[in-house]
Amino acid sequence: MKAVSRLIRTLLPGQAVYAGALVTAAMLGTPAGAAEPPVLADRVGSGALPEMAARLPTEPLVVDLADENKEPGSYGGTLEMVMGRAKDSRQMVVYGYARLLGYDPATFELQPDLAAEVIVDANRSFTFVLREGHRWSDGAPFTAEDFRYFWEDVANNEELSPTGPPSSLLVNGEAPLVEILSSTRVRYSWTQPNPDFLPKLAGARPLYLYRPAHYLKRYHTRYADQDELKAHVEEAQARSWAQLHNRADNMYKFDNPTLPTLQPWRATTKPPSNRFVFERNPYYHKVDSTGRQLPYIDKVVFQIASSGLIPAKTGAGESSLQARYLSFDDYTFLRQGEERGGYETYLWRTAKGAHVALYPNLNIEDPEWRALMRDVRFRRALSLAVNRREINEVIYFGLALGGNNTILPDSPLYRAEYRDRWAAFNLEAANRLLDEIGLTERNDQGIRLLPDGRPAEIIVETAGESTEETDLLELLHDTWARAGIKLYTRPSERTVFRNRIFAGQTMMAVWFGLENGVPSANSSPSEFAPTAQTQYMWPRWGQYYQTKGKAGEAPDLPEATELLSLYDEWRGSQSVAGRTEIWHRMLKIWTDQVYTIGLVAGVLQPVVVDLELHNVPVQGVYNWDPGAHFGIYRPDTFFLGPARPRTSEEVLTAAVRDRR
């Protein structure tokens, strides 16, 4: 029986339904109970746990493995992984990736997941239909009450959320209208379109619209018995009930083993610890096409080790699935250990717009430099004076992509000119542009002089977290010197680094490029317009937008204001064609203005997979959002079985040969 998946029908203009597989467990034809996970069999037998059919929603999500090129799996086993900090317990929420909606890895379109259906009307009204009989990991029903509790008693409670509902729920300051239609129907609506809403729900760090109300009520002053609550607060050394509630309510941090969850695995270890164990959630809402309840793997273990040791531990075969804390320079070492460690090393593509990019600060305090940084000819000249080919060959064995900090060839919006314009190494043109600006005077070292006589020395600040950046800047130093610009590198510390940029003290920063380098027309182009303080080329303009004019400065370059108005236009646009057109207009300005100077992109991510671990794709995209790292490839379908034959070298290194 073929499940009806990936169904997006357009009912009326502007109305879309995200509907999932509408197949019930009973319709699958496998006898219930036959497929009970062995690890739960004892508890089911003794009556401590209901049978599988009673644990699943009446309409579970049926995963069609064949459709995703995966094999049907078997229950059991422990997935070992290594993490760098105790805080990484939250990666389990990222990898688990149970969201109201999630991305499909093949198309990057949204599919319903926890929700059975999401009905969208003109991006203004969103109705979530829950699964009948869906349960939290402790067996309590997951219903609209959990949504109501979040909205009324958490988001709008003055003590729990002193600043009101999360700002990501506000559209130009307008709070949503939240309606509880029935025990399985919830509607969020705004008078203006909110195209960012669904992507936020599907994020690696998602926006949660629900809370396990039955559990949290014991910590809420409105519901709990006052004396008991007081005893709880004192016992936990909390300042108030609100602090206690917030401490228990860590759906994302995932550090409270008593907090019920909807993820495939639930936490069982209370921090602090050096080993976090996650066990299968017996009430998880998915089954495979033979009726077996997911996840296949019983247990996931995060071992905590210092991040520097993780490549070595992985190389010794101590991790069954690892990508976090591995980088491309570990690749040769990892390949060497494959035989002994019994694993394979895949190379996944990354989706950042640039692996390393320079951010000239258009909001710098110094007026002389500000004028220069705002001159597009200056930025173009700096970009032309970068030998990206040399950087690529020297540091990345020629396997990265040169070019601007912009979208990647994987994106449907990609055009070659976006990546190549002003990105070819051309010292002559760079020098000509700099001469044109009027920086013709030079000192005895050949460094150009600013109009006030100071030498043109650019201090590039780094967050001091990787030597890769400093190596790269060393190469850059030599070619910029030939254009008459002296480059100094100044490593600092992340907080200091950011604060100096925000204060306009930094001339130029080096950081990662765009977060989402593979957008489709429906992805938000907010990264291309001054909308956030953390956009290091225009922190004050971004702050102005974020604070609605209370702090920062209004953008005063016409191109930047145009990007901002195009972004607003995109938010209001309903049709894919209209959005595509806006995207291209924005990309054109972005490319032409060279607001950031991209150095390299598409650095490959090594992914180590144990030979006994099945269903991990050989080729994939490793990205935070959209992607949630392994999340969109659904680790709940991975399973441990007999060792696989090794993948042929040709398939393993296909991503590399694409580049060559």
Next chain:
Amino acid sequence: MIDYLARRLLIMVPTLVAISIITFIIIQLPPGDYLSTLIAEMESQGEAVDQAKIDALRSQYGLDKPYWQQYVVWAFGMLQGDFGYSFEYQLPVTDVVGDRVALTIVLNFTTIFFIYLVSFPIGIYSATHQYSVGDYSLTFIGFLGLATPNFLLALILLYFANVWFGTSIGGLMDPSYIDQPWTWGKILSVLEHLWVPVVVIGTAGTAAMIRRLRANLLDELQKQYVITARAKGLPPFRALMKYPLRMALNPFIADIGNMLPQVVSGSAVVAMVLSLPTTGPMLIGALQSQDMYLAGSFLMFLAILTVFGMLLSDLALAWLDPRIRLGGGTAR
């Protein structure tokens, strides 16, 4: 003696108060506080943080109060055995530290023991056979130990321990024993992992110890009482052990006070590299994220160790060497 002890103990009180104030000031010195770490993290995860939220968080963490008030709360809490609350872990500091202190003590005492065990025979041999082939080659090895960067040696030993013996990389026990109750297997696993950090932390200390013992002993061996003892026909071994070696030991006893905190904090870098579940990496993490109560409690712990170590070494010195008198006034 009791009089002396009481006086020393009394002096410790103002010393520790002064140290606690300095510790607190130093922790506050870097720009920002734990909130800036938290906000940076929230922002990097795409969460918008506005001023109102920052203020709310600040008052929730008690960071809106003036510094002196924060200090008083912390200091008085400590007197009652309450070391404050770790922001980062959202747990009382004592819970966070847990059995890390015990493992740290095991590691460091094993290391000290290793240093003594290796350096005493070598030091004595080098001094009694000065400028011999043995002296030169042992000195060479000692210098090699002193010059090799700790972390490099650590990585190399880890690699070979893994390849040859199949020991899991890093940590103080096999991952499967973490958070498990103590069993014979767990103890063996700890012993299997312990030797790498002990050798790594110990090499530099051993080399230094050999040199000092050799120099001290050489001074003593040339003194007249040694010559007299030899002339009177005392067996050479006894002539060495009875007085010169005891004299040569004085600087080491005097050093115990320094050695305790040095070993505890000095092993931090190695512990980071080897990812040992000791206090070092946790202290560094706490300082980086400005988790001030956790960091403060660690620093106070080190300070108390130093102060007590000093007292112990003074007492031991007086006991070992009758020429030393307690307190200047009573000497006459």
